[in-house]
Amino acid sequence: MAPIMERDSGSRIEYEVFLSFRGSDSCQTFTDCLYEGMKGAGIRVFKDDDDLRAGQKIKEELPRAIQNSRIYMPILSRNYASSKWCLIELATMVEMASKSNGTKEILPIYLDVNSDDVKLKTPLYRDVFVQHETNFDADQVKVWRDALLEVEEIKRLNLKNYRGYRELIKVIIQEVLVKLNAKYKNLTEHLVEDHVQVDAIMKLLSVDFRGVRFMGIHGIGGIGKTTLAKVIYNKVSSCFDRCSFLENIREISRRSDGLVHLQKQLLSSILDLRFSSDTFIRDVDQGIDMIKKALCDKKMLIVLDDVDEKDQLEKLVGKSDWFENGSRVIITTRNTSIVTDRMETLEVDPPRYRHGGILSYEVKEMGFGQALQLFCRHSFRRDSPTEDYDSLSRQIVSALGKLPLAIEVIGSSLSGVSTDKASWEETLKKLQKVPPKKVQETLIISYEGLEPTQRKIFLDITCFFIKENKKYPIFIWSDHEYYPRDAIRVLLRSLIKIGDDNKFSMHDQVRDLGRHNVYEENCRFPGKRSRVWNPEEALNLLRNKQSLRSLRFLRGKGLNFVGNFKDHCELRWLSWHECPPNFTATNFCLVNLVVLDLSKSKITEDWIGWNQIKMAKKLKVLDLRSCNCLRSTPDLSNFASLETLILAWCSKLATIDRSIINLQNLSTLNMEGCNSLHELSEEVGSLKSLTELIMPKHSLLCKLPETIGNWQSLSSLSIKWNERISRLPHSIGVLAKIKHLSIEGCKGIKELPPSLGELESLIELDLSFSGVVNVPDSITNLRKLKFIRMGNTKIGKLPNAIGRLEMLEELHCIECQHLSDEIPCSIGELSHLRILDVSGTRIPGLPATMSHLPCLKQLELKECHELRQLPKLPSSLTSLTIDVYYYQITPDLTNLVNLEHLDLSFHRDSHGGTGKWKELLSLWKNLKSIHRLPSSLSTLKLTDITPLPQFSSFRNLSKLSVSSCLMTHFPALEHLENLRELSVEKSTSLVGMPDLSNLKNLEILHLSDLQELVEVQGMGELESLESLKITCCGSIEILPNLSKLGKLKHFNLECCSGLRCIEGLSGLRHLTHVTLKDCESLQGLPDLPRGAKLDTDWESP
Known part of the structure; x- marks a missing residue:
């Protein structure tokens, strides 16, 4: 990345926030509290002070600290402008932010000053600048003055709008966390940014160019394509309306539903929705149509990582005319033909984009200096080697061929052994015997550093468990006493990765390293190797009935086992998809079986195979997904160790066998898609270890078991679109660990039990489209609740004490047409509320306490036909949508200093006569003061408004829509x-x-x-x-x-x-x-x- 400020010779740090303040001012206490608060929130803060300014390093340290921070926070107090150091910092911050392409921003804080003070319209700062003009160079003072005036145009947080330091500090911390997390891809702390390559890509990308542009980044595996894409993404993402970074496209596309999954993920980003695999896309063609329609009005940044076929581009991003002007698509690929076949010929300044073309950039090798720096960051946690290891480090980097992947792996493997020079020399000798460009032979050194059990786990992953949830292989490794959690921790250093979905992944070269080692165990005879992953070789071994006494893992599809299998007692994992209904094998020895996957098989609950499988006393996972002949679960009495039972999409499954009561270790029960299920026995309610329960939608279930209270470990309960269930058991109140509860679409549930208020860990409650008509007052006891969704219900009022939900962030009541009571005044106590959507309700107004909501960002009042009055709205609002139907309403927008999006519509023919509306139009002249809204306003939509305001002050306005205005x-x-x-x-x-x-x-x-x-x-x-x-x-x-x-x-x-x-x-x-x-x-x-x-x-x- 950019040069990072050195604390000492062996440590570097990049700051996230730079605080600038007048140290001797009364703001010192506020600044100290703010500093400690941000540190406590995990934010890296640089806090300057007078001692530092007085030191000799001021000319070096402060500019570097400013340069290496992402958010600049000048705290403008009464004496701020009297300090030349404060003004120097302010000018530097303004300059850095203007040159950052949106990667750095300024967040001013006003303490005991107002806008006129900062604009030099009052004596407070104006007199100070008169004094500066006598003491300093006139050009320098002009730079300070311009910087101050520019900062005044930026959205700020003013103490006078809050109830004291504590409230303002909470808002600041939340604002900073949002800014740091939004549209940002995490990068390794050891990253060495190649500025030449980044600048070259930025020039080709040309964010300021208003057309649509596709950009292809290509090169060999491990050279850093994805890292470059992430760096570019972080630099420019703030310039776009929506951003999406789709990773591992090549791998995901290999799945039967891979492209549809990617289309869902992309569509979620375009529409700014929470991603869900339940998003309805029937097939790829429908996905194309939905994406095309969604893209047309949004300036998008899309990154497609690891594309290997042109078809993937066609199905995800199509053609340039799908996109809004200014959009960018970045593609990373090792398949050069994908980008060169559609390569665009650039013209000289400015570059043009021709329909269908892709600008192409080939990633170059790192320079030696950068490669050495990267190696040192991994091996020494610093930028340069120690004197004793300087020569060795340079020789190792030369031997590695400057490929980032190889450097990271070998550097990490040498980390912590800097006192053992012999190990370094031995590593160098091994590397010197291997051609630098052969990454396989380079990575073998890290493999050789593993302990025997760690090697076994690594080889298992490379051969069998890539894209597999880590939970299931851990069961078999634990049974072997391989101590898998410790081994995985070691492997994560340099050889494998675990994604957010808990699935194993690794670089292709690392995968091939492991498989090549297995292959070399016996190049000629697969049966003499420890692992066989090639399907044809594995099938030949089974057909030839070669001795497989040590077989631990077997994955097959449609196999028909015949004969005596008494010699296969070591089997731990059997994945037998589409197994036939006839079972002819004898002595099927499964005493050590831990994972059994019979997905998509035609077996029934009376299948003869269960008689031999029941000896699997160690079984942890039983996957019966899509076994459509099952009408009931089999007898599960013998599987007391079972922890995961998957019954998803067993379309004919009607009942759960009572033997399930024996599964007291069961933690996951997946019944998604079991739409014929009509009863959950009381035995299911006795599963005390259950943490995850996935219920079927549109099923025949009529009730939940009364013993639901036994699910005391449950963290998530989702009962969606079931119209037969009429109530939630009262015993639900004892589920102390449940965090997510959804009854979306459950029309039969009219009332919620009062015990709902006892769910002390609940974070999210979704009542959308349900039959609920009343919300119990006990809901206000849910102090951890953050999200309430009750849209499209018949709920008539909100609890009076709703303000007790102190952590509530989002309240969605859209299309609650029975909601006609006043919104309770206590809503003003929701200090964390960010989104309030009451569109389509019949509320008559909002309480005056709305102005007390310090974090409210989005307020939706669309189609509120009964709305007659609006209070003063909180200054924190960034988005306001409102339809005005009654002449009494004259929205006061002058307080909305942070507003960015305004959608304002008047419906003059809805209520009242012409005279009344003329009265309204007279009152509406207040909108002439709309110029007092911040210059940050970017979207303005006005309907049926007369007179129109003067628009000339909205210098940041990007979209203006005016309709039906006289x-x-x-x-x-x-x-x-x-x-x-x-x-x-x-x-x-x-x-x-x-x-x-x-x-x-x-x-x-x-x-x-x-x-x-x-x-x-x-x-x-x-x-x-x-x-x-x-x-x-x-x-x-x-x-x-x-x-x-x-x-x-x-x-x-x-x-x-x-x-x-x-x-x-x-x-x-x-x-x-x-x-x-x-x-x-x-x-x-x-x-x-x-x-x-x-x-x-x-x-x-």
């Missing part, structure tokens, strides 16, 4: 340099638009249903325009010459009855689609560039 002239749009989209529609009296020529970055212009509009000044000067749509504007007779619209792609003219001619299209080489319909006055079709498609109903007169 006006003859549109307000001026000067200074809107960042405006990307402008839509004006259904304003029937509008005669003229302002001059648009200054909107140099405008990409989309839509004008619709403006029957009196005569002309659009400056439209011909919009050099960045890509989409121009003019419909139902009958008074426009002539358009300006459009020859300067060099980026125009789509041009749509419909129902413009007065339009006579169109000029300047022939030279627009990016123009691909032109629509001309119902323009009866048009004297002729315009000349179009080659390749442009014309859709028209025009006929020559």
